[in-house]
Amino acid sequence: MNALLFLAVVLIWGLSWFAIHLQMGAAPVDVAIFWRFVVSVLMLGGWLALTGRLRRPSREVAPWPAGMGACLFSCNFLAFYSSEMFLPSGIVSVVFSMSTVLNALGLWLFFRQRPDVRVLGGGLLGVCGVAMLLGGGLGGGAAAAMLAGVGLALLGTVLFSLGNMISRRIGRFDMDLPNAVLCSMAFGMFVMGVNVLTQGHSFMPPLTLRWLSGLLYLSVFGSVAGFLFYLMLVRRIGADRAAYTTILSPVIALAVSAIFEGAHWSGLMLAGLVLILCGNVLAFARRRAVPRVVEVEQG
Template sequence: MNALLYGLVVAIWGTTWIAIFLQQGSVAAPVSIFWRFAVASLTMIVVLVALKRLRRITLWDHLFCLLQGCCVFCFNFWCFYTAAAWINTGLESVIFSMAVLYNAINSFLFFGQRPPARFWTAALLGLLGIVTLFWDDLLHSGWSRELLLGIGLSALGTYGFSLGNMISLRHQRRGLETMTTNAWAMLYGTLVMGAIALGRGDSFIPEWTVSYLGALLYLALFGSVIAFGAYFTLVGRIGPGRAAYSTLLFPLVALSISTVYEGYVWQMNGVLGLLLILSGNLVMFAKPETWFSRLKTA
């Protein structure tokens, strides 16, 4: 079961980045995010109600779902969608793989789980990898504000995702059902994002093209309902650190697709930077044979 969940996360999230690229255009980022999670949350709630799987949770749990929605289904995606205007979405996915390190930090801050000694080696490799990955672009752009913002927003969005991991783990430690908390969190994230778009005066009219609407449905149903459900189930089954191991692989899928559709050109610094980042993530996992045995456990 764990292997199936893991495979779904890698396959789907490795392809959602190009769908984000396809939504770049005349529609404001908050509006695209609003429609994505409006479709996803309503689909989840309707299905759960039909199957009688939408469980009751306390008001306190609803407040944590609101917080999770802001972290995972709202502000972090605002960062990613905005950054996609300035940097390649395949490269965004590589930065997102740093969730492994963020999860180690946040597990210590919120649950007292001290990071292993290898964390510092992994963090150093990750930081060196990001600098190497973007070095040529930084030099050629004269350290442009837009490129730095793209990198910074991607890192900030990844940290928001990691905070959502911690809240999901909190839910599951309290015995709450993942699909129920995900549905409420998505709905609350949708409402917050809608309020932001309304406050900005954005038009809620989507782009009536096959590419935009196709990307919207793929992101809503596959990237949100299925992949987030699979991922947060993994968080509960094997922990946030091991679940985030999936981020080690899907950047390879995302960059391969980006090479075809966004014209990403593989330079030596890009290859070296990617290897450094992925090596840093890999360092975070002690006794990989133990992890893989857990992954194969149903």
């Protein structure tokens, strides 16, 4: 069962980046994100209501899901969707995989949990990988697009990591995670709705098979099923081992991007992608336990 859950999360999140690509150009990105979370909120809220688990947050808790919604379910996606206007989805997914290292650094900054030296080494490899990624794409007129795309992907990753820190803070209150996520998604939906209005965009979604299929996948699988499967995996094998899904899912995204988007990468860019992935593996490789020697006194 654990292996099936692990594989499901890797596949769902690996394909999510291409599903975002399917929605590019047909409508403004804020409209796509708004409708993604309209469907997700209706599904998750309906499931909680039917199972009798729907809860209203207290006044004390309310600001925290709002912050998580801004970081995890609106502004970060605005950055990710926008980055795919400049970069293949596979590259965006690899940049996002650096969130595992950023999470460890966030725990150090906000919760005084000092990271292992391998996490710092993994972060250094990731930074070098991003530099090589940029260097390999800085040729001709594509330089500005590459810089913009990687910058937006990094911004989205930082916001995602901040959202993870907020979710950890919410854990100190008497509020279960599914209800916290529902409130956060609802706030993110509200933020995107306000953005659509202020930008003068139409709420009317494109009624094309390509756009609607991307919306359906991202709402049902990417946001609801993927999240619930991941939570089940965390409960069964622990958060540290479940984090490997974010390292392996970019491999799926890169393969799909190469096949369906016709993405082409220089040797330097490929080396940068490998360095980022290796940095994540180094950061989350389990340290081999050192056996304790127990001395027995002679009596």
